Amino acid sequence: METKKGRFGIHGGQYIPETLMNAVIELEEAYNKWKDDPEFKWELSVLFNEYAGRPSRLYYAEKMTRDLGGAKIYLKREDLNHTGAHKINNVLGQALLAKKMGKTRLIAETGAGQHGVATATAAALMGMECVVFMGEEDTKRQALNVYRMRLLGAEVIPVTSGTATLKDAVSETMREWTRRISDTHYCLGSVMGPHPFPTIVRDFQAVISAEIKEQILEKEGRLPDAVLACVGGGSNAIGSFYHFIEDRDVRLIGCEAAGRGVDTYETAATIATGREGIFHGMKSYFCQDEYGQIAPVYSISAGLDYPGIGPEHAWLHDTGRAEYVPVTDEEAVQAFEYLAKTEGIIPAIESAHAVSYAMKLAREMDRDRVIVITISGRGDKDCAAIARYRGEDIHE
């Protein structure tokens, strides 16, 4: 929750070139005008329910619960949404808003390609032009998603600057926005960037926790003891946490990508290894060197491979309201395989980070306890990479 305009404690703000200031002000005004408008809300709920397939299921993972022998485990199935991840929630909201603002063109960054595919999907649906910026490294690793975006009518531009990954794709999309503003909306993919993006994206993702609350009350007649989600920028996590922030007895746990470990340079665990900084439009925690140069980060999961974290998470960390824990590649891969074998559900490798920590936590909890894990996306996209990690060479 904002502490003052665009701020979450000391985090957030609008650290962007002057060229973009009127664009974000215009966006904020439009959002404030439309967010409570009955027609806008109705149109968005139709898109959510009829197109994206909401509400997503809250599934009781009985076999997993029995196997671990502790807390009752529920899975919030964002992987069952259209396009296979929670990303569509935010994208449908922003595309609808952009349309109301008279914009005809969407630009977006993407890491693994999930947000790019979701944006290309919304653009196709709403008849808008779409350009997606993707690190050149990622276009090679996720060739299938590049094809998917092109199939949906989007132009995919490989980004060669810097480390040619997600952070560079964000920088390049910002640069593109300064080139062409009047007809273009930057459809940012996570709860990051300059105000009002962290608030807008959070509001569109908050549907996740609104549904969890209703569904768990119906199934269990009580609130969960803990809600877990993976955190890169943090959009599925904030969506999963938001409506529980005031419920102090519900533990909120964000699972960061530790890569090869928080004591190595090959990590993307921002809360564990980063410090306060200013980057990509916001003040928050970032992985950086002593002179403030942003660190090249690493995780097996392209979606969590980002050197920062959204400002609201930084604040939830400062206030102690949410906990952030690092999960390594190896732990995430084990959880990926475990959920597939135990429940017949292949989670995104991002979501597997949350599954991994939940497995440890559930074991330590009594059987009358209840935890919810958000499965933010499905894992089909990761099968080749995980196979490679396990030493098998698979060609898609």
Added chain:
Amino acid sequence: MSKIREAFANGKAFIPFITCGDPDLAMTKACVLKMAEAGADLIELGIPFSDPVAEGPVIQDANERALRGGVTTDRIFDLVRELRTEISIPLVFMTYANVVFSYGTERFMNTCKEVGIDGVILPDLPYEEKEEFQQPARAAGVDLISLIAPTSEHRIAMIAKEAEGFLYIVSSLGVTGTRSEITTDLSSIVAVVRANTDIPCAVGFGISTPEQAAKMAAVSDGAIVGSAIIRLIEENGSYAPERLYKYVKTMKEAVAACN
């Protein structure tokens, strides 16, 4: 009065930008000295940043080369100490908010003062966020230079009223880099600036030729050139300082002729 004013005392100003440490600090030093000798009125020293969102490909690459070469904020402060034994024209830093914030904003501004830096330009620090940086800058006697963009519209007056040093007017949409044509109606932007402040204003982004510089200086108080200089350094190897001397001399003559 701010020392930056002096830069605008010899007719229209020519302001070159250079990325410190590209390809190394010895070259930066040689180039800065030659540009000062050739008549540069103020020099912008870029402290490289890993992810410069306001820069086009030419300066992005320069940032990368400099960082790969191991340049740091402290080593650039040392460079300025050395430069100050030889030149007295106003010098300003151009870098990104995180470089300053990470160093400790107060410590950064105090060190600027100590080594002889007159102003700081942070392209990712708009009006709304400047307070946090302006306080320590003011306390140290360093000007925090504001930018105005073609999209600023009703914000121009607000920014101009609180401007320090000089105003950096961004010539066109997009990032830094040379352009064949600049179509923004700069005279109406400058008119609003003039109505709100007597601080000088210079135009930058996209300028590379003497003709363009003269055109920009004709409607303002000076022209800023970055990417074209970086390219000359890249292309001329050890001859770069001499080549820059000629270039800056031509550019200064072109802008000075506008008076």
